[in-house]
Amino acid sequence: MSRELMTSGRQVGWGQIGLGLGAAGLGVAAAALLARTTTSSGPPRAPGEPPTVRAGRRLNRAAGVLAAAVLADSAMEHDRGDFKNPAMFAPLAVSALTLVVSAHGLGDPHRGRHRVRHATYVVAAATGGVGTGFHLYNVLKRTGGLDWQNLFYGAPLGAPTAIALSGLLGAAAERVRGTPPGRTPTVLGRPAARLLAALAAVGLVGTTGEAGLLHFRGAFHNPFMLLPVSLPPVAAALTARAAFSPSRSRSRLARLWLRLTALMGFVGPAFHAYGVHRNMGGWSNWRQNLLNGPPLPAPPSFTGLALAGLAALDLLKDHPDA
Amino acid sequence: MWDGEPRANRAAPDDPMRAPRARNGRAPDVFRLGAWTPMREYPESEPVDFAIVGTGAGGGTLACRLAEAGFSVVAFDAGPYWRPLEDFASDEQEQTKLFWTDERIVDGENPLQLGANNSGKSVGGSTVHFAMVSLRFRPEWFKSRTLLGYGADWPLDWREMWDYYTEVEQALKIAGPVTYPWGPKRPRYPYREHELNAAAKVLARGAEALGISWAPTPLATVSAPRGASPPCVYRGFCTLGCSTNAKQSVLVTWLPRALRAGAEVRDLAMVGRIETDAAGLASGVHYHREGQWRFQKARNVVVAGYAIETPRLLLMSANERYPGGLANSSGLVGRYLTVQGNQACWGVMDEEIRSYKGPPSLAITEHWNYEDRGKDFFGGYSYMSQGPLPVLWAGVQAGARGLWGEALMDEMQRYNHSVGLKVVSEYMPQERNRVTLADEKDALGLPIARVTYSWCDNDKRVNRHALGFMRKALEAAGAREIWDQEDDTCHLNGTARMGDDPRTSVVNGDCRSWDIPNLWICDGSVFPTVGGANPSLTIQAIACRTADRIRALARRGDL
Numbered sequence: 001m002s003r004e005l006m007t008s009g010r011q012v013g014w015g016q017i018g019l020g021l022g023a024a025g026l027g028v029a030a031a032a033l034l035a036r037t038t039t040s041s042g043p044p045r046a047p048g049e050p051p052t053v054r055a056g057r058r059l060n061r062a063a064g065v066l067a068a069a070v071l072a073d074s075a076m077e078h079d080r081g082d083f084k085n086p087a088m089f090a091p092l093a094v095s096a097l098t099l100v101v102s103a104h105g106l107g108d109p110h111r112g113r114h115r116v117r118h119a120t121y122v123v124a125a126a127t128g129g130v131g132t133g134f135h136l137y138n139v140l141k142r143t144g145g146l147d148w149q150n151l152f153y154g155a156p157l158g159a160p161t162a163i164a165l166s167g168l169l170g171a172a173a174e175r176v177r178g179t180p181p182g183r184t185p186t187v188l189g190r191p192a193a194r195l196l197a198a199l200a201a202v203g204l205v206g207t208t209g210e211a212g213l214l215h216f217r218g219a220f221h222n223p224f225m226l227l228p229v230s231l232p233p234v235a236a237a238l239t240a241r242a243a244f245s246p247s248r249s250r251s252r253l254a255r256l257w258l259r260l261t262a263l264m265g266f267v268g269p270a271f272h273a274y275g276v277h278r279n280m281g282g283w284s285n286w287r288q289n290l291l292n293g294p295p296l297p298a299p300p301s302f303t304g305l306a307l308a309g310l311a312a313l314d315l316l317k318d319h320p321d322a
Numbered sequence: 323m324w325d326g327e328p329r330a331n332r333a334a335p336d337d338p339m340r341a342p343r344a345r346n347g348r349a350p351d352v353f354r355l356g357a358w359t360p361m362r363e364y365p366e367s368e369p370v371d372f373a374i375v376g377t378g379a380g381g382g383t384l385a386c387r388l389a390e391a392g393f394s395v396v397a398f399d400a401g402p403y404w405r406p407l408e409d410f411a412s413d414e415q416e417q418t419k420l421f422w423t424d425e426r427i428v429d430g431e432n433p434l435q436l437g438a439n440n441s442g443k444s445v446g447g448s449t450v451h452f453a454m455v456s457l458r459f460r461p462e463w464f465k466s467r468t469l470l471g472y473g474a475d476w477p478l479d480w481r482e483m484w485d486y487y488t489e490v491e492q493a494l495k496i497a498g499p500v501t502y503p504w505g506p507k508r509p510r511y512p513y514r515e516h517e518l519n520a521a522a523k524v525l526a527r528g529a530e531a532l533g534i535s536w537a538p539t540p541l542a543t544v545s546a547p548r549g550a551s552p553p554c555v556y557r558g559f560c561t562l563g564c565s566t567n568a569k570q571s572v573l574v575t576w577l578p579r580a581l582r583a584g585a586e587v588r589d590l591a592m593v594g595r596i597e598t599d600a601a602g603l604a605s606g607v608h609y610h611r612e613g614q615w616r617f618q619k620a621r622n623v624v625v626a627g628y629a630i631e632t633p634r635l636l637l638m639s640a641n642e643r644y645p646g647g648l649a650n651s652s653g654l655v656g657r658y659l660t661v662q663g664n665q666a667c668w669g670v671m672d673e674e675i676r677s678y679k680g681p682p683s684l685a686i687t688e689h690w691n692y693e694d695r696g697k698d699f700f701g702g703y704s705y706m707s708q709g710p711l712p713v714l715w716a717g718v719q720a721g722a723r724g725l726w727g728e729a730l731m732d733e734m735q736r737y738n739h740s741v742g743l744k745v746v747s748e749y750m751p752q753e754r755n756r757v758t759l760a761d762e763k764d765a766l767g768l769p770i771a772r773v774t775y776s777w778c779d780n781d782k783r784v785n786r787h788a789l790g791f792m793r794k795a796l797e798a799a800g801a802r803e804i805w806d807q808e809d810d811t812c813h814l815n816g817t818a819r820m821g822d823d824p825r826t827s828v829v830n831g832d833c834r835s836w837d838i839p840n841l842w843i844c845d846g847s848v849f850p851t852v853g854g855a856n857p858s859l860t861i862q863a864i865a866c867r868t869a870d871r872i873r874a875l876a877r878r879g880d881l
Contacts, residue, residue, distance in 0.1 A: 007351045009359030009578050011549025143523045143530070148500045149538060153517040218546040219495075219513040278547035280555045280566045292555075 020274065050111060051318030052179045057106050058311035059173030059196070063121065064102025065304035066166035071095040072297030073159065080291045081155075087134060094120075094127045095163055102170060113178035121170030128164020135160055152217045158210030162301050165203045169308050172196055176315065185315065185322050193315040193322035197243030200309035201236035204261065207301050208232045218294070224271055227264055232302055235261040239309045243316060251313055258313075262306035268299020338402035338409060339419065342590045342611060344445075349581055350405045352574050353550035353567060357405075362584045366618045370394040373607050373620035375593045375635060378447015379861040380845030381626030382572035382580070383490075387869030389583035393876075396586045396618055398609055401443035403589035404450065404573065410565035414713040417562035420444050420451045424770070426630065427760050431776035432811075434661060438561075438714075439812050441628055445589050446573025448628070449858060451561050453683050454542040454569055455706065455746075456496045457855035458487045460505060460691050466851050472700035472780075473751055473851035477822045477831030478867070484508070486863035491540075493862075494570040495548050498540030504692045513545045516554060521677035521707040522685030524741045528795030534689040539706060541681055542570040542858075556680035558709055576862075594768050596623050596639040596648055596841070604648070604841045610766050622881070624833075624842040626865075629659055629814035632847040633757045634771045636818070649818070649828050649835035649843070656757040659775065660816035660852045663747035665785055665808055666708065667792040668718075668740060669801030675741045682709035683744075690791070691854045699783035701748030702854035705792055708742040715740070722807045741801055745788040746812060748854040749781045757817050775811075813857050815849035832871040833864065840881070844868050 074091040083089060101117040108114065135155035142150045151157065172187045172195070179185040185192035211228040220226060235257040242254035276293035277283055290296065315322055336343065343350050344361060351357035364370045371393035374381045385397040401422075404410065411417065422441035428434050442448030461480035466473040488509050491498075498511030515538035518526065522538070529536035543554045543564065554568040567574050577587065591611040599605040604623040609616055625632045633656035637647035647655050683706035691702035710718060712734070719725045719733050755776060759769040777785070789806045796804050821827025824836035829848055835841040844865050846857050853860075875881050 005351075005354065005357040006348065007354060007357050007359050009351055009582050011353055011551070011578070143518075143526045149515060149518060152514060217514050221513075221546045221548060275547070278552060280552040280568070288555075292553075 049109065050181065051315060052176050052185050053109065053111055055185070055193075055311050055315040055318070056173045056177035057108070058314070059169050059176065059308060060102045060105030060108075060117075062304050062308035062311060063166045063170035063173060064099055064106065065300055065307060066162055066169070067095045067098035067102055067124070069297050069300040069304065070163045070166065071099055073162075073295055076291060076295065076297070077156075077159070085134075090127055091131060091160065091163055094124050095166070098124045098163070098166055098170065102166075105170070105173060111177060111181075113174040118171055118174040121167045121174065123167070125164050125167030125171060128160045128162070128167060131160025131163065132157065151213060156210060156214070158206055158213070161203070161206055161210075162304075165199070165305065168199060169196070169304075172199070184319055191322045193312050193319060194243045196312035197239050197309060197316070200305050200312055201240040201243075203305040204232040204236040204239075204302070204309070207305060208236075211298070214294075222271075222275075228268065228299065228302065231257070231264055232261050232306075235306060235309065239313065242313060246316060246320070251317070255310060255313060258306040258309045262303045262310070265299045265302030265304070265306065268302070269296045272296050272299065338404060338589070342588065343403040344587045344589045349587055350403050352405055352578065353407070355405065355408050359578070359581060361581050361586055363586050364394060364396050364618075366616060369606065369619035369621045370396050371620070372396070372622045372624055373618050374398065374624040374626055375607060376447060376626035376628065376631070376845060377445050377577060377587060378442065378572055378626065378628065378845065379449050379858045380628075380865050381624065382446060382449075382576045383862045383865035384624060384626065384844050384869055385585050385587070386576035386580035386583065387866055388872065389580050389585035391869060391873045393872075394584070395580070396588060396620070397580070398588050398591040398593050398607065398618075399445045399447070400592040401445055401447075401589065403445040403587065404563070406563060406565050406567055406574070410559075410563040412557070412559055412565070414562060414711050417451075417559070420563050422448075422631075425762070425764060426770055427762070427772040428775070429772065430755065430774040434773055434775050434811055435809070436630070436773065439664065439810070440661070440814050441630065444573065445587060446571050446577060449542075449571040450573050451563055452542075452571070452858055453561050453856070454681060455683050455686070455856040456491065456494065456498075456540045456542045456859040457686075457688070457704070458505065458508065459483070459853045459855055459860055460702065463851060463853040470694070470700065474819070474821065474826075476850055477820055477827075478864075482867065483860075483863055486866045487859060489866050490859055490862040494542045494575055495544050496540050496542055496570075497545040499537045502540070503535035503537050504688045511540055513548070516541060516543070516545050516556075516681065516684060518684050519556070519677065519680040519707075519709070520673075520675045521709055521741050524671065524675065524799045524801070525685040525687065525705075525707040525743060525795070528743070528799035529687050529689070531798035532791075532795055534687055536685055536687040536689075539681075539683050539686040541684075543568045543681055544570065554681065558678045558680055558682070558711065560681050562711070592766060593627075593635060594638060594766060596625070596635065598639075598641060598643060598648065598838065602643055602838065604838055622840045622842065624844050625818075625847075626843070626845040628845050629817045629847045630757050630771050630773060632843060632845055633817040634759065634769075636843075637757075637759050638768060644837070649837045649841055651837045652825055652828060654753075654819060654826070654828050656817050657753050657755075658751045658816040658819050658850075659755040659757055659773065659814065660749055660751045660849065661775065661811040662749055662813045662852055662854070663703065663745055663781065663785055663788065664810040664812035665747075665789050665806065666742050666744040666810065667789060667796050667804055667806055668742040669796045669804040670736055670739050671741050671801055672739070674738050676738050677707070677709040677741060678711055680709065683707055688855070690788070697787065699780050699787055700750065701780070701784055703745050703747035703784060703788050704854050705743045705745040705788065705795075708744045710742070712737060718807060722809055723805060741796070741799075742807075743792040743796060744810075745792065746854055746856055747784045747788050748852055749784070749811075750778050751816055751819070751851055752776070752778055813846065813852065815846040815852045815857060818843045818847040819850045820848040821850060832875070833868045842868070842872075
């Protein structure tokens with residue numbers, strides 16, 4: 001019997017707040033340490049590796065991070081939706097494939113476009129487009145149509161864009177790799193680095209919209225929920241500025257902010273794990289609360305896009321006219 | 323902390339219905355199993371600044387705000403001090419323990435059904451089992467006599483009330499729509515609207531078909547974590563006690579704050595009489611606790627027992643100086659009891675509805691509260707989607723509809739397809755509707771309340787209009803086999819109305835009685851009119867205002 005259990009009566013005690021802040025600090029520190037070896041240096045550069053191959057591999061990695069997030073997120077959310085429509089299996093299959101080819105691409109030191117990888121990425125991009133259509137249809141057919149209720153609780157409009165972005169980044173990776181030596185890498189006839197920087201920036205802004213919508217649904221009840229709506233748009237703006245009017249200092253600031261964004265996406269699941277804990281029953285009721293609480297796999301989408309932005313800026317450094 | 327199984331299902335280590343929990347310097351920590359939180363205690367022999375009778379929407383809120391303002395406060399409640407996590411079961415019968423079901427006599431042409439739907443006996447009052455619907459009054463209702471031609475004017479300004487509504491909405495973290503379709507601009511609700519269940523979508527479809535606005539209902543249950551409250555899990559037992567603490571009742575919002583600010587709560591403490599001294603001022607309360615009558619001295623007494631127990635206590639406290647009961651020189655204590663219509667239209671849908679999922683009233687239309695054209699009656703009404711639980715539903719089918727045997731069994735088979743709309747409508751204040759004392763006595767030897775109620779023609783007209791309109795809405799949404807439930811009412815107000823004139827009201831705008839300056843009344847009893855909206859938010863807003871007024875009066879030495 002717990003008769004002697006006396007509390008302050010406060011719902012959230014100072015101890016808990018301290019513990020939370022401490023855990024968050026540790027998470028950031030751990031991520032920073034990890035980031036030193038991953039985000040800042042990228043895949044180890046093989047001796048004599050051409051910049052286009054290096055950029056390609058880094059874009060493969062960015063596409064893979066996005067695909068991994070989509071795989072986990074769509075698996076959980078579509079399971080929650082009971083796979084009511086067989087099409088709900090599509091993003092699982094496509095993102096799994098995309099993840100596999102991205103891993104392959106990351107480890108592939110060869111110059112030249114890989115046909116299977118490229119085709120997979122194109123399918124992923126198309127899947128994202130079709131998925132957005134499905135989600136829009138789901139929202140619009142609900143009573144009330146395009147209102148807050150359905151934006152909050154219908155199929156998330158922005159979610160399929162993540163697999164589309166993964167596909168686009170991956171396809172671009174393959175084209176950059178296929179650039180003959182001495183030529184400026186292009187995608188669809190445009191300078192590749194700038195196009196990719198723009199894509200990453202647009203993706204960051206879109207993902208911010210998605211996070212903003214869902215965090216608004218959560219009433220920003222935790223101040224940390226403001227981070228994913230404040231850091232990424234700045235990163236997006238700085239990336240775009242650095243890409244279109246490059247200067248060394250602008251590029252450095254953009255890189256810094258992109259790394260911050262990548263870190264944030266990396267640490268995000270820890271915050272979401274805390275959010276799961278705050279649902280009724282916490283982690284001991286994980287089967288319900290993983291679906292009910294904040295989605296664990298969602299934040300790394302920011303990491304994927306930030307990595308793509310970094311790859312684009314690096315490519316720009318090596319190919320100032322790209 | 324969470325072990326899934328309400329402790330009510332096991333051998334209870336302490337029974338909050340038999341022995342008080344708030345004593346020996348501690349009160350239950352409502353957020354943790356078996357836990358306690360420190361509570362200041364005041365001696366009975368020393369007068370406290372405020373003795374508050376009742377800890378519901380009026381008394382609990384006021385206790386918090388007065389304690390936070392630095393006053394010494396003891397709040398009494400006849401009910402038990404629950405820890406929802408361990409005391410609330412998913413069992414409709416068990417949870418009737420939340421209702422005030424003491425014996426009362428009802429009469430009149432339309433006798434009220436008392437208990438489940440309109441009164442609670444718990445620390446936290448009926449907010450422990452209310453449906454959490456948190457609406458603001460239409461501004462014109464505060465001057466309905468002048469602006470709308472019926473009822474009585476309130477001595478309050480709607481713009482001032484608007485600010486207090488905001489305070490309460492913040493204190494309860496009301497989850498409401500991003501934009502509210504009716505009335506003047508209001509700040510955004512602190513939390514977002516909940517996901518609609520199928521029953522709410524039926525209301526929405528009906529409203530859209532008839533061309534009127536609807537909205538997700540502003541509710542006092544959180545849609546995101548808040549302190550130790552997890553977001554609502556849509557268990558659907560809201561009106562029988564929320565076992566997760568998602569519901570922002572007085573028990574889990576104002577009262578923990580009150581305790582931290584130094585208020586004392588006395589549970590299982592039934593106040594039976596207010597004492598007055600030689601000067602005619604209130605001097606304390608007699609209350610029954612742990613088997614004996616006791617007396618607490620107080621410099622001020624606040625009565626907040628809701629519209630039956632409040633006049634009952636004032637009338638029971640009659641003495642030589644006040645033979646008609648306390649604060650009753652106008653003769654209006656107990657008069658103008660005003661409830662709200664709670665008729666419903668029910669039907670059957672082809673698809674599954676399962677209306678028991680989630681809070682019962684997730685969607686609302688206040689169209690007829692704000693639209694005055696096309697009415698053949700004074701006042702207004704809102705209507706909401708419904709989610710009756712099975713035992714209640716069987717009771718409605720057997721009672722209101724008269725089904726029994728095979729017919730009842732067949733109807734219950736369609737429970738998951740049933741859907742309904744229920745009104746909260748404005749009844750007219752009538753002097754003849756009243757609470758008096760019967761000759762019969764209760765277990766403590768106190769005279770029981772006699773509650774007399776009759777509808778006037780306007781009440782009948784609003785019933786007809788609402789039932790007719792809801793029927794059209796249900797039909798438009800695709801329901802069939804529609805039938806009307808005509809007998810229900812909800813909420814109790816008006817038996818100690820506020821006003822500007824001591825001859826026609828019991829208290830002034832500050833909830834201070836005209837006759838006895840240190841006797842206050844702070845609950846739904848002070849409503850001169852009731853509007854077509856659930857009263858809890860307004861009661862709490864009035865309590866906040868009263869606290870501010872008391873502080874201001876005290877500062878200038880007018881207390």
